[in-house]
Amino acid sequence: MNTKQIFSSLLFLLSILVLIPWFIATSGRWDLYYTLTSVALLAIASAGVWLTFYIGRINIGQGAFALLGGYITAILITKAHFSFWIALPLSGIGAALISVLIGLPILRLRGVYFAMITLVLTEVGRLSALALPITNGAKGISNIPLPGKVSLFGIPIIPDFATLENPRIGFYFLAVCLMILCFAVVFRLVHSRLGHLCRSMQQNEELTASIGVNIAYIRIIIYALCSFMGGIGGSIFAVMSQSIYPSSFQVADSINFMLNCFLGGLGYVFGPMLGTVVLYFGWDLLFQTGKYQMLIYSSLLILCMLILPNGLLSLRLPGRKNS
Amino acid sequence: MTPPILQVRNLTKKFGGLTANNDISFDVAPGEILSVIGPNGAGKSTLFKLISSFLRTTSGEVLFAGERVSNLAPHIVARKGIVRTFQETTIFKNMTVRESVIVAHHIRSKANLLGYFFRSANAHQDEQTFGRSADDILDFLGLAPLANEIACNLPQGHLRALGIAIGLACDPKVLLLDEPFAGMNHDETMQMVELVRGVRDRGVTVLLVEHDMAAVMRISDRIVVLNFGEKIAEGTPAEIQDNEQVIEAYLGREEDLVGLYTC
Numbered sequence A: 001m002n003t004k005q006i007f008s009s010l011l012f013l014l015s016i017l018v019l020i021p022w023f024i025a026t027s028g029r030w031d032l033y034y035t036l037t038s039v040a041l042l043a044i045a046s047a048g049v050w051l052t053f054y055i056g057r058i059n060i061g062q063g064a065f066a067l068l069g070g071y072i073t074a075i076l077i078t079k080a081h082f083s084f085w086i087a088l089p090l091s092g093i094g095a096a097l098i099s100v101l102i103g104l105p106i107l108r109l110r111g112v113y114f115a116m117i118t119l120v121l122t123e124v125g126r127l128s129a130l131a132l133p134i135t136n137g138a139k140g141i142s143n144i145p146l147p148g149k150v151s152l153f154g155i156p157i158i159p160d161f162a163t164l165e166n167p168r169i170g171f172y173f174l175a176v177c178l179m180i181l182c183f184a185v186v187f188r189l190v191h192s193r194l195g196h197l198c199r200s201m202q203q204n205e206e207l208t209a210s211i212g213v214n215i216a217y218i219r220i221i222i223y224a225l226c227s228f229m230g231g232i233g234g235s236i237f238a239v240m241s242q243s244i245y246p247s248s249f250q251v252a253d254s255i256n257f258m259l260n261c262f263l264g265g266l267g268y269v270f271g272p273m274l275g276t277v278v279l280y281f282g283w284d285l286l287f288q289t290g291k292y293q294m295l296i297y298s299s300l301l302i303l304c305m306l307i308l309p310n311g312l313l314s315l316r317l318p319g320r321k322n323s
Numbered sequence B: 001m002t003p004p005i006l007q008v009r010n011l012t013k014k015f016g017g018l019t020a021n022n023d024i025s026f027d028v029a030p031g032e033i034l035s036v037i038g039p040n041g042a043g044k045s046t047l048f049k050l051i052s053s054f055l056r057t058t059s060g061e062v063l064f065a066g067e068r069v070s071n072l073a074p075h076i077v078a079r080k081g082i083v084r085t086f087q088e089t090t091i092f093k094n095m096t097v098r099e100s101v102i103v104a105h106h107i108r109s110k111a112n113l114l115g116y117f118f119r120s121a122n123a124h125q126d127e128q129t130f131g132r133s134a135d136d137i138l139d140f141l142g143l144a145p146l147a148n149e150i151a152c153n154l155p156q157g158h159l160r161a162l163g164i165a166i167g168l169a170c171d172p173k174v175l176l177l178d179e180p181f182a183g184m185n186h187d188e189t190m191q192m193v194e195l196v197r198g199v200r201d202r203g204v205t206v207l208l209v210e211h212d213m214a215a216v217m218r219i220s221d222r223i224v225v226l227n228f229g230e231k232i233a234e235g236t237p238a239e240i241q242d243n244e245q246v247i248e249a250y251l252g253r254e255e256d257l258v259g260l261y262t263c
C-alpha cells in the first residue's frame, strides 16, 4: 500500500468508527444505526458476490447463503442454546461447506448458465426454508436472543447486548468491523498471487489450466469464501432483527447483491461497498416519488450502467487504475 | 537410440459420428522438432488437445516418458511438462505482457494458496524468481520492449510470441505449438522459425501444427501427416515431399501444394 492508500483507509476508518457514531449521538438519529448496520451486512454479502465475479462467474445466488447463515444461527441459538459468538462463525462455515457441495457440479457452468442456476438456488433456499420442519415453515424463527457477553480470562471484551442502553450500537460496530475485515481480506487476496490467478481465470479458463493451475480448486475456494461472507451477513441480520423468515432473503436480494457489484465497479475491490451504499440510500431517497419510485430507480440504474459500464468507481481521476 | 519422450499409441477420438483422430501412433524423441501437417479439419488440433489432455480420448493412450498421461486433468499434464499453446490467439487480454508471463510461472511456485495470501517467505521468493525469469523469457522472444503493454494491444506476430512466452514460463519438457506462424508475413515467420529453434536448443521438445509448408520444411526434424483423421505418412521433410499419398491429400489445395515444393 502506498501512503495515499494508507491515508484514505485511515480516513475511512475514522469516519465510520468515530465520526458517524458521534454524528448520531449529537443529532439523536438513532434509527440510522439500524440502516447503516444493514448496509454494512449487505456490503459483506456483496463482497462475496464480487469475488465470484472476479473469477468470471455471475452469481445471483448469494441470497440463499445469507438465508442459510441466518437459519443456522437462529437454530443453533434457539434450539441448541449456542452462544451467538460461536453460532456466527459456524454459520459462515456451514454456508461455505454447503456451497462446496453445490459448487462442485455447478461451477463448471459459465456465463448465463451459471447465473440462471444460482438464481434458482435462491428460490430453492426460500422453498426449503418453507418446507423443512427444522426451519418452522412460514412462521420462521423469532425471539432470537441478543448476543451475550464475551470475556477472556475474566476480562469482558464484548458486553451483553441486552444490557446495552441501545443494542443497535453494538450491532453497528460488529457489522462495521466485520465489513472492514472482509474487505481487507478481499483486498489482500486480489493483490496476492491468488488474485492474479483469479484474474487469469476470468480472462481465459482454458489458458489458465494450460499453465498448470487447478482451476476447479480455485473456483471452489472462491465460491466457498463468497458463501462464507453471505452466511455471516445473514447470521448477524437474523440476530439483529431477532427473527428469520423464508422471505428474509429472496431473489430480489440476490439480484441486489449482484447489482451492488455492478454499480460500484467490478474492477474495484471497494466497488461493492460503494454500490451497496448508493443503491440502498438511492432507493430510500426516491421514496418520496411514491408510485414512480420503481420506475425512476430502474431508469437511473440502466442509465448508470450505460454511461459507466465499469461502475461508479471508474469515475475517479484517470491515471489511477484498479485498486 | 534414446527412449522416446512422448509415445502416441493408437489414439482415437470420436465426436459423435465424426472420427477426428483414427488410430494414430507415433513416437517423439527428446529434443526433436516434429511437425504435424494436414489439410483443414484433418484433426491436427484435436491431436494436440488429446496429447495435452484438454480432450478425453475415445481409445488409445499417450505416454510421456513411459508414463500414461491421457485423460488426466489438463493442469496435471501441464505440471508433468506437456504444455500447449492455442491455435486461436489465446492470451490474458487485459494483463500486461510481463504480468501474463509472470502468472504463467505458476507451476514453479513453491508457496501454496495460503502462502500467497499471507505473503510467506516462499511467496516472496517466488515473486522475485518469476520476475527475473519472465524478463529472461521476454528478452529471448524479443518482447522485452513491450513488457508493459496490455496484451490485447499487441500486433498478431507478437501475440503468437506471447503465447510461446506463456508456454515457456511453464518450464515445459514438451511444448505443443498450434499454428505459431499463422498470420505472419515471410520475414516474421523466418524470425519465428529461429525462435522455435532457440526453444528447442533450450532443451524443449517441440511439436507444432503448421500450414506454412516452407516454414515446416525448414524447421522440422520429422513430419507426421494427417488426412481425415488418419496418419498417412511420417518421415523427414525430404521423405514427406516425395510421398505420393501426401501429394494426393494436398491435391486441389494449390497454395499448400506450391508450398510443398518451394524449398
Ligand SMILES: Nc1ncnc2c1ncn2[C@@H]1O[C@H](COP(=O)(O)OP(=O)(O)OP(=O)(O)O)[C@@H](O)[C@H]1O
Residues within 6 Å of the ligand: B015, B018, B020, B038, B039, B040, B041, B042, B043, B044, B045, B046, B047, B087
Ligand atoms: N469439440 C468438437 N466437437 C465436434 N467436432 C469437433 C470438435 N473439435 C473438432 N471437431 C471436428 O473434428 C475435425 C478435426 O478438427 P481439428 O480442429 O482437429 O482440425 P485441424 O486439423 O486442426 O484443422 P485446422 O487446420 O482448420 O485447424 C473437424 O471436422 C472438426 O469440425
Ligand SMILES: [Mg+2]
Residues within 6 Å of the ligand: B044, B045, B046, B087
Ligand atoms: Mg487446428
